[in-house]
Amino acid sequence: MDLIIFLICSVIAVACGINLVLQKHPISAALSLVGVMGSLAVLYLLLGGAFIAAAQIIVYAGAVMVLFIFVIMLLNAGAEPAGRKRSYARLFGPPLLAIFVLLIAYAIQARLPRSEGVQFGRFTGGSPEGIGIKVFTDYLLPFEVVSVLILIAILGAIVLAHKEIR
Amino acid sequence: MQANSVPLSWYLLLSAILFALGVAGFIWRRNIITVFMSIELMLNAVNLSFVAFSYQLRQADGHIFSLFVMVVAAAEAAVGLAIILTVFKNRQTLEIDEVESMKY
Amino acid sequence: MNFFLLSIIKAAVVAFVLLTTLAYLQWAERKLLAHIQLRVGPRRVGPHGLLQPLADVIKLITKEDMIPSHVNKFFYLLAPFIAVAFALLPISVIPFGTEVDVGGVRTWMQLTDLNIGVLFILAVSSMGVYGVALAGWSSNNKYSLLGGLRSSAQMISYELPMALAIASPLLLVNTLSLRAIVQNQAGWYFGIIPRWSIFQGPWPQIFAFIIFLIAAFAETNRVPFDLPEAENELVAGFHTEYGSMKFAAFFMAEYANMVTVACLATLLFLGGWQPLWSPEYGSNYFPAAAFTVTGLAALYAGLKPARRLDKYTLPAAAVVSFILAGLFFAPALNAILLPLFWFAAKVGAILFLYIWIRGTLPRFRYDQLMHFAWVFMFPVAMVNLLITSLLVAIASK
Numbered sequence: 001m002d003l004i005i006f007l008i009c010s011v012i013a014v015a016c017g018i019n020l021v022l023q024k025h026p027i028s029a030a031l032s033l034v035g036v037m038g039s040l041a042v043l044y045l046l047l048g049g050a051f052i053a054a055a056q057i058i059v060y061a062g063a064v065m066v067l068f069i070f071v072i073m074l075l076n077a078g079a080e081p082a083g084r085k086r087s088y089a090r091l092f093g094p095p096l097l098a099i100f101v102l103l104i105a106y107a108i109q110a111r112l113p114r115s116e117g118v119q120f121g122r123f124t125g126g127s128p129e130g131i132g133i134k135v136f137t138d139y140l141l142p143f144e145v146v147s148v149l150i151l152i153a154i155l156g157a158i159v160l161a162h163k164e165i166r
Numbered sequence: 167m168q169a170n171s172v173p174l175s176w177y178l179l180l181s182a183i184l185f186a187l188g189v190a191g192f193i194w195r196r197n198i199i200t201v202f203m204s205i206e207l208m209l210n211a212v213n214l215s216f217v218a219f220s221y222q223l224r225q226a227d228g229h230i231f232s233l234f235v236m237v238v239a240a241a242e243a244a245v246g247l248a249i250i251l252t253v254f255k256n257r258q259t260l261e262i263d264e265v266e267s268m269k270y
Numbered sequence: 271m272n273f274f275l276l277s278i279i280k281a282a283v284v285a286f287v288l289l290t291t292l293a294y295l296q297w298a299e300r301k302l303l304a305h306i307q308l309r310v311g312p313r314r315v316g317p318h319g320l321l322q323p324l325a326d327v328i329k330l331i332t333k334e335d336m337i338p339s340h341v342n343k344f345f346y347l348l349a350p351f352i353a354v355a356f357a358l359l360p361i362s363v364i365p366f367g368t369e370v371d372v373g374g375v376r377t378w379m380q381l382t383d384l385n386i387g388v389l390f391i392l393a394v395s396s397m398g399v400y401g402v403a404l405a406g407w408s409s410n411n412k413y414s415l416l417g418g419l420r421s422s423a424q425m426i427s428y429e430l431p432m433a434l435a436i437a438s439p440l441l442l443v444n445t446l447s448l449r450a451i452v453q454n455q456a457g458w459y460f461g462i463i464p465r466w467s468i469f470q471g472p473w474p475q476i477f478a479f480i481i482f483l484i485a486a487f488a489e490t491n492r493v494p495f496d497l498p499e500a501e502n503e504l505v506a507g508f509h510t511e512y513g514s515m516k517f518a519a520f521f522m523a524e525y526a527n528m529v530t531v532a533c534l535a536t537l538l539f540l541g542g543w544q545p546l547w548s549p550e551y552g553s554n555y556f557p558a559a560a561f562t563v564t565g566l567a568a569l570y571a572g573l574k575p576a577r578r579l580d581k582y583t584l585p586a587a588a589v590v591s592f593i594l595a596g597l598f599f600a601p602a603l604n605a606i607l608l609p610l611f612w613f614a615a616k617v618g619a620i621l622f623l624y625i626w627i628r629g630t631l632p633r634f635r636y637d638q639l640m641h642f643a644w645v646f647m648f649p650v651a652m653v654n655l656l657i658t659s660l661l662v663a664i665a666s667k
Contacts, residue, residue, distance in 0.1 A: 006172045010180045017187035020207060026199045027345070027407060029191075033203050034400070036184065040214055043177070047221040052229045054389035056213075059236050062396025063426060064206070064243045066403065070422045071247045072199055073407050073415060075254050093193065097186045104182040108175045117171030118221055125226040126217075128386060128446055131233070134226050146237050153241030160248035 002046060002120050009039040024079040026072045030065060037061045047118060049126035177218040184211035198250050198260050202243075209239050280381055281362075288361055292525045293323035299625045306629035317583040333514035338409075341511060345408035350512065350519035353401025357523035360391045360530045365449045367543045367609030379610070380449060387448040388436060391534060392429075395489065399425040401523065402491075406508035417507030420497045420636065424488055427643040428495075432485035434651035435478040438658040439467035439538050442475065452542030462548070466541035472661040477654045479539040481647055483623070486531040488643070490524065493628040497636055532620040540616045543609035557611040558598040565591030 016035035023029045037060045044053035124130070135143050188211060191204030213232035220228025253265060297312065297319065304311025312319030337343065367379035384390050399422055406418015440446065443454040457465045467475045488495040499507030509520045536542060545553040565588040572584030597603050598611075634642065 002170050002172055006176065010176070013180065014183055014187075017184050017207060020200075020203065021187055021191040021194060023200075026197055026203075027404075029195075029200045029203055031345075031400075031404075033207060036207060036210060040210055043180075043214065044217050046172070047177070047217050049217050049220070049229050049232075050386045051389070052213075052217060052232055054386050054393050055233060055236060057393035058389070058396055059240055060206075060210070062393065062399070063429070064240050066396075066399055066422050066426055067243055067247055068199065068203060069400075069403050069407075070419065070426075071250060073403065073419055073422070075251070075260065076415075077197065077199060077260055090194075093190060097190055100189075101179075101182050101186050105179055108178050108182075112175055112178070115174060115222065117173045118177065118218075119171045123221050123224055125224065126220070126229045128389070130226045131229055134230050135233075138227075139230050142234065146234055150237060150241045153244045157244040157248040160245070161251050 002118070005042065005046060009042045012036075013039040013043075026077050027069065030068050030072060033068075034061050034065050037065070044126075046120050047126070048120070048123035050124075051126055051128045051131045174218055174222055178215055181211045181214040181218070184208075184214070196261050196263055198253070198262055198265075201262060202246055202250070206239060206243070209235055276375065276377060277381070280377070284361060284381060285358075288358070288526070288529070289522075291529060292522055293327065295525050295529070295621065296326070296521075297323050298621075299628070302622070302625045303629045306626070317579065317586075327518075330514055330518040335514045335516070338511050340410045342408040342410060345404050346511070347516075349401050349405035349408060350516045350523075351401075352404065353398060353523040354519040354526070356394050356398040356401065357526035357530070359394045361526070361533075363387045363390055363448060364530070364533045364537065365452060365542065366613050367606065370606045372606070378449070379606075383447055383449045385445075385447050388440065388446045388451075388538075391530070392433060392436070395527070395530065396425075396429060398523070398527065401520075402508050405512065405520070409508070409511040411511055413504040413506075414508050414510050417497075417499060417504050417510070421491060421508060424491075424495065424497065424639065424643075427640060428485045428488035428647070431481050431643065431647035431651040432489060434648070434655050435482040435485060436534075436538060438473075438478045438651075438655045439475045441655075441658050441662050442467055442470050442473075448537050448542075452537055452544065455541040456544055458548045462551075464541055464544060464546060466544065467539045472665040473658045475539060475654075475658070477650065478658075479535070481651050481654070482535060482539065483620070485647065486535065487624070487627070488639075490527040490531055492524075492528065492624060494631040494633050495639060496633060497639060528621060528624055529617070532617045532624070535620055536613060536616040542616075543613040545608070545612050554604075554608060557608065558595045561591045561595035561598070565589070565595065 013036050016032040016039070019032040020029045020036070023032060037056060041053040041056040041061070044056060185208050188204045188206075188208035191207065192201055195201050195204065213235055216228040216232040216235070218228075220226060250260070254260060257265060259265070300322070301311040301319065312322040315321040315325045337346065362381040363384050365378065365380035365383065369376060369378050402421040402425075403418045406414045406416070406421065409415070440451075443451045445451055445454065455464070455466050455470065459465060459469070463469050468479045487493075491497075491499060497503075497507075499509065504510070509517055512520060545556070547553045568584045568588040568591060572580060572588065575581045575584070598607055
């Protein structure tokens with residue numbers, strides 16, 4: 001069961017990722033990204049991260065991506081025009097990326113210690129309780145710093161986007 | 167390998183593939199919004215490895231890291247989209263190649 | 271019994287009841303609105319228009335399924351599916367009652383209980399905005415686009431106060447599982463005041479409840495926040511270009527969202543299936559008494575019929591009420607029906623409030639809507655959360 005779910009979700013994630021790269025229209029790309037995020041959320045559940053899976057959907061898919069789609073709709077962004085192509089990027093890009101993935105695959109195979117596979121339910125430290133305890137004890141300072149960061153981001157966004165009143 | 171379990175390396179490999187796709191989108195696409203979304207894809211790929219390592223080490227720390235990544239991504243999206251709006255307001259274009267006045 | 275078989279049976283029952291409820295909710299809304307506005311509402315199909323939902327379904331199914339030529343086909347067809355799927359999904363984690371014994375099989379009146387139930391509902395409902403936004407964008411029509419834009423901005427803005435309002439009762443009950451949330455609201459203060467979240471100490475969540483309700487109205491695009499489909503500004507907003515079953519899908523999604531939000535409010539704030547007062551003072555006999563009184567009232571009205579057909583329809587309604595009252599005296603059914611009655615009564619009261627407000631209030635202007643969300647709702651929800659957490663921390667010392 002775990003294997004089947006993993007295979008389905010990873011195939012969806014990779015297909016949506018490829019679609020994101022290939023689609024010319026930003027809305028299609030945005031929805032492919034939502035597909036990637038949704039399947040990753042299921043994988044997080046398999047890895048025992050119930051809270052992080054919910055946060056992935058609520059924050060990423062439900063808020064950040066809606067913001068993207070909102071901006072795409074607001075600017076009425078059309079498909080990319082078929083302009084000049086950078087031929088060297090098309091020529092060397094795919095082989096280089098393939099080499100990158102193969103190198104990482106080799107590193108994973110060579111360096112990762114042998115261990116039993118991932119099974120759903122073996123690790124439950126990612127429950128809301130576990131995350132809450134961690135955040136408010138070990139990671140209290142980073143948590144507060146991040147909240148200041150997001151406050152700054154809100155102010156910055158307002159300053160950048162507001163209409164100047166003369 | 168038992169029938170009902172997935173090797174951890176597969177998760178890491180999936181993460182690497184998604185990261186590579188994010189890099190590809192970042193380099194090839196010329197619409198600012200799509201480039202921005204490619205960055206989000208890379209962040210997501212990294213999150214997946216954090217959560218996978220967290221499972222391997224049986225510690226929730228990786229989850230906290232990915233939580234922070236999400237928060238930073240949300241902040242980045244807010245500021246980045248505001249910048250995109252401003253660029254569009256001033257130049258009526260979303261092509262990164264056409265926003266080049268700082269180049270010369 | 272086999273787990274899968276049991277789950278399938280439960281899912282079928284829940285789906286059937288939910289879809290029937292949605293159809294009749296629409297009938298109830300039309301009827302109530304009509305009476306608020308001194309009209310009579312639907313009464314041609316069946317007695318008092320009771321078969322109107324069926325007629326509507328037949329009409330919507332048999333209409334020509336037209337796709338306008340200027341739309342983006344893929345997203346145009348995808349949008350209603352997204353809307354209706356994410357609207358129906360949350361019902362799977364909502365508990366309707368206690369553990370019951372049906373023919374020797376013990377089971378909960380709930381499809382499944384997640385330990386992140388509240389987060390699940392929040393996540394799924396936050397995905398629902400894609401249906402509306404995509405419908406608006408793919409229709410390739412300026413009114414639809416404006417509707418979609420308004421909807422996505424409105425939903426993002428009102429999700430914040432809603433999430434903060436949900437967080438404060440969670441501090442009192444200390445869990446995210448919807449079943450445990452209701453169980454933690456059991457009991458009474460002095461045997462009279464129920465320990466629901468809106469009355470529970472150390473800080474009764476009455477403000478959170480009001481904020482949640484207002485934000486829920488905005489999240490479900492209902493009057494006075496129905497700007498995405500404001501008919502006198504935007505024709506029909508995001509679903510202008512949709513007809514037949516695709517329109518029905520959006521319609522169903524809206525009503526399913528209403529039901530979900532009402533269920534969530536009931537579970538989080540009103541104590542789910544916990545009765546209004548203690549069984550020591552006879553709350554177990556209340557449902558039967560209520561149905562009997564309804565039956566007697568219908569019978570009395572039937573004796574002096576205002577309209578010709580009332581001579582037959584009102585006594586029939588009285589008989590149905592008496593049968594329902596009788597069901598509560600059957601010991602086997604009593605345990606199932608009592609929690610269900612209290613749950614349905616609370617959900618029904620909130621749904622009535624929805625319809626009542628639709629018949630009463632005018633629509634917001636768009637800037638007022640945003641101003642209200644960010645300048646009033648958000649700070650109030652924040653302060654409420656702060657006070658709650660402070661008092662909970664002090665009380666737990």
